[in-house]
Amino acid sequence: MRSPRLRADYTAAARYLRRREPALYGVVRLQAPAGFLPHALTGASMLGFTDDVCDKGTPEDRVRQLDAWTAHVTRALDTGDSHHPLLRAFAHSAEEAGLPRHWFDTYLTGTRIDLEFPGFADEAAYQHYIDTLTWPGIMLSTGLTPHLVPDEEFATSCRLVADACQRTDLLTDLTEDVAEGRFALPRSDLDHYGVTHEDLVRGRPTAEVRALVLATADKARATLLEAGRVVGEVPVEYRPLVRVLLGLYHHRLDVIGAMGADVVRRPVRDNPADCLRLVADARREPLSLALSA
Numbered sequence: 001m002r003s004p005r006l007r008a009d010y011t012a013a014a015r016y017l018r019r020r021e022p023a024l025y026g027v028v029r030l031q032a033p034a035g036f037l038p039h040a041l042t043g044a045s046m047l048g049f050t051d052d053v054c055d056k057g058t059p060e061d062r063v064r065q066l067d068a069w070t071a072h073v074t075r076a077l078d079t080g081d082s083h084h085p086l087l088r089a090f091a092h093s094a095e096e097a098g099l100p101r102h103w104f105d106t107y108l109t110g111t112r113i114d115l116e117f118p119g120f121a122d123e124a125a126y127q128h129y130i131d132t133l134t135w136p137g138i139m140l141s142t143g144l145t146p147h148l149v150p151d152e153e154f155a156t157s158c159r160l161v162a163d164a165c166q167r168t169d170l171l172t173d174l175t176e177d178v179a180e181g182r183f184a185l186p187r188s189d190l191d192h193y194g195v196t197h198e199d200l201v202r203g204r205p206t207a208e209v210r211a212l213v214l215a216t217a218d219k220a221r222a223t224l225l226e227a228g229r230v231v232g233e234v235p236v237e238y239r240p241l242v243r244v245l246l247g248l249y250h251h252r253l254d255v256i257g258a259m260g261a262d263v264v265r266r267p268v269r270d271n272p273a274d275c276l277r278l279v280a281d282a283r284r285e286p287l288s289l290a291l292s293a
Contacts, residue, residue: 001038005088006088006089006092008085009085009086009088009089009092010038010041010042010089012085012086012089013038013041013042013045013046013085013086013089013090014038014041014042014045016045016048016049016086017041017044017045017048020045020048020052021044021048023270023275024044025041025044027241027244027245027248027279028040028041028044028241029041030279031240031241031244031279031282032238032241033237033238033241036144036145036146036238038089038093039093039096039097039144040141040144040145040241042086042089042090042093043090043093043140043141043142043143043144044141045086045089045090046086046087046090046140046141047137047140047141049086050069050107050108050111053065053066053069054066054111054114054115059115059116062115063112063115066108066111066112066115069108070108072084072087073087073104073108076088076090076091077091077094077101077104080092080095090140093144094144097143097144097145097146099139099140099143099144100143100151103136103139103140103143104136104140106132106136107133107136107137107139107140109132110129110132110133110136110137111133113129113132113133114133117182117184119182119183119184119187120184120185120186120187121186121187121188122186122187122188123186123188123189125186126167126186127163129166130159130162130163130166131159134162134163134165134166135158135159135162135163137162138158138161138162138165139155139158142158142161143155143158145234145238145242146234146235146238147233147234147235148232148233148234148235149233153233154230154233157227157229157230157233158230160223160224160226160227160229160230161224161227161230161246163223163227164220164221164223164224164226164227164249165224165249167216167219167220167223168217168220168224168249168252168253168256170184170185170216171213171216171217171220171256171263171268172252172256172263172267172268173267174200174263174264174267174268175203175263175264175265175266175267176267178200178201178264183197183200185200185212185216189212189215189216190212192212193208193209193211193212193215194208195208195209195212199264200264203264203265204261204264205260205261205262205264205265206261207261209261209264210260210261213256213259213260213261213263213264214257214260217253217256217257220249220253221250221253224246224249224250224253227246228246230242230246231243231246239282240282241282243281243282244278244279244281244282247278247281247282248270248275248278251270251271251274251275251278252268252270255268255269255270255271256268
């Protein structure tokens with residue numbers, strides 16, 4: 001970054017992510033290729049900042065804040081400039097990567113779902129959420145990554161990542177969500193396994209709850225395994241970063257599997273030692289991928 005202003009903008013974005021999500025910052029800092037590091041940190045910072053805008057204040061405050069932020073983002077992407085350093089950095093990264101504008105437009109529209117989250121009636125409603133919020137959100141960071149396949153094919157692989165990560169998050173965040181009155185597991189799944197909202201609120205580790213948790217985890221695992229194809233779709237030097245981020249969700253699913261019904265009684269936590277092993281193992285290129293590169 002030769003421009004002093006642009007360097008300052010990217011530095012501000014990196015510092016924001018380091019404060020908000022130090023573990024993610026550390027992983028990206030260690031694993032991302034040097035030339036891609038500013039873009040990777042800025043994409044993650046943009047997602048985090050937008051989430052923060054939507055999470056603070058009364059429902060009315062959150063709507064006003066999102067409206068104002070949407071206007072700032074739109075103006076920054078239209079002009080390439082902004083009074084906000086994070087937006088200036090992201091607009092530059094998006095232009096450098098050729099990231100289609102529709103991803104951010106769709107993501108900002110989708111964030112309104114979370115302002116008054118209605119829950120998911122069934123799997124179709126959950127998949128609609130993936131299409132309108134989770135997938136576009138992932139594309140704001142992952143979509144900046146150079147790839148070896150056509151844009152549409154890479155985006156389809158990223159959707160698998162979005163689905164797998166979101167379904168895992170339904171379980172890792174279950175206790176916090178329920179405490180806030182947010183019931184994110186599809187109601188059709190609860191009905192199928194005979195689980196009630198009261199079971200979740202009271203943290204009842206019943207056989208029915210265990211069956212629901214493990215079935216949800218199995219769905220997430222199957223999609224995450226399919227999403228693993230994305231590793232071979234990026235250049236070799238980018239694969240450690242992609243591999244460790246996917247590995248983190250495999251780790252979380254392992255923890256969920258061990259906890260079973262107890263995920264309704266306490267939150268799922270990452271094991272620091274296992275996370276360090278993920279970072280170390282991510283640089284070991286599987287022979288099949290190395291030969292195909």
